[in-house]
Amino acid sequence: MSRLREACEIDLYTGDRAIARSELIDRVREKQGLVCLLTDQIDRGVIDAAPSLRIIANIAVGYNNIDVEHARVRGIVVTNTPDVLTEATADFTWGLILAITRRIVEGDRLVRRGEWKGWALDFMLGSELRGKRLGIIGMGRIGQAVAARAPAFGMAVATSSDRPFTARLRPEGPDLPKIASVSFDELITTSHVLTIHVPLTGETTHLIDARVLARMRRSAYLVNTSRGPVVDEAALGWALREGLIAGAALDVYEREPEVHRDLLGLENVILAPHLASATIETRTAMADLAATNVLRVLAGDQPLTPVNL
Numbered sequence: 001m002s003r004l005r006e007a008c009e010i011d012l013y014t015g016d017r018a019i020a021r022s023e024l025i026d027r028v029r030e031k032q033g034l035v036c037l038l039t040d041q042i043d044r045g046v047i048d049a050a051p052s053l054r055i056i057a058n059i060a061v062g063y064n065n066i067d068v069e070h071a072r073v074r075g076i077v078v079t080n081t082p083d084v085l086t087e088a089t090a091d092f093t094w095g096l097i098l099a100i101t102r103r104i105v106e107g108d109r110l111v112r113r114g115e116w117k118g119w120a121l122d123f124m125l126g127s128e129l130r131g132k133r134l135g136i137i138g139m140g141r142i143g144q145a146v147a148a149r150a151p152a153f154g155m156a157v158a159t160s161s162d163r164p165f166t167a168r169l170r171p172e173g174p175d176l177p178k179i180a181s182v183s184f185d186e187l188i189t190t191s192h193v194l195t196i197h198v199p200l201t202g203e204t205t206h207l208i209d210a211r212v213l214a215r216m217r218r219s220a221y222l223v224n225t226s227r228g229p230v231v232d233e234a235a236l237g238w239a240l241r242e243g244l245i246a247g248a249a250l251d252v253y254e255r256e257p258e259v260h261r262d263l264l265g266l267e268n269v270i271l272a273p274h275l276a277s278a279t280i281e282t283r284t285a286m287a288d289l290a291a292t293n294v295l296r297v298l299a300g301d302q303p304l305t306p307v308n309l
C-alpha cells in the first residue's frame, strides 16, 4: 500500500467480504489499475465498465476469476503472483498429506470431545508414506516443489504424461527426485496419495469425478490445494462415505466459503479454509509483487509476471 500510495491515488475497499459486483463496477470506472483478489470476479462487465484500465493485478497465482481473454482484447495487462507462493503452498500440501494419513485432525477432535481413553496398540492407526507412490496431477512450479519434498518422506513420485497440464519441467526449478511418467489412468489407479496442482480451466473442471474416484485405490488419499471445482465435491462425499478412498484433505472448494454438506459430517476428510499460501512472508511477497506489477505498467514498463502478454 505504501509503495502504491507514493505513486498513485488510491481507492481502497476495506470491507471484510468480497466487494459487491455493483460497487466494484461503480468504483473501477475511472481507474487505470486494479489490484484484486481471487474472490473478485473480474468478468467482461467489470472490465468494460473501466475504459481507462491498463492493468489488473491479481494477488494470487490462479487467475480463473478474471476474463483474461477479454482483458487482452481490450489491451489490458493481467498479472498474477507466481513463484513467491510456491514453497509455502508445497509445505502446506505436505502438512495436509501428513495430517490426513496420520489422522492428526481427527485425533485432535476426539481429544477435545473428551473421548480419548488412553494409549492402545491398535488405536487410531494411520497409513505410512514410506515406500508409497505420490501421484502429482499438474507438474508446474507447485507440483515440482511438492515432488522435491517427497524423498524426505520416502515416497516415490509419479505424474501423468498424457494431459497437457503436466510435466513442463523447468531447468531452473528445484532439485527433483526421479519422477515416473505414466498415463493419467495409471496415475489415478496406482497412487497412494494423489495431489492436485493444476489451474482451473474448462479442461480441469471436475477432472476428479465419480469415475476417477471409483478407480482410485481404496487405501488412497486425495489432496487438493489448487481450485475447488477441479474436484466434484458431491462425488467426493459419496466416495468417502462408501469407502472407495481412504480419505481426502481439501484447502479449496467449489463454492467458497461454502463446503458441501456431505463433507462436513465425515471424519476422513480435512477441511482447511484456503490457507495454502497464508504465511506472513508469502502474503507480503504476493502483495508486493502485485504492487510492483501495477507500478511498472503505469510507468509504461513491462510487468514482472504477466499472464496475457
Ligand code: GLV
Residues within 6 Å of the ligand: 038, 059, 060, 061, 062, 063, 085, 226, 277
Ligand atoms: C491461491 O489460491 C492462489 O491462487 O494464489
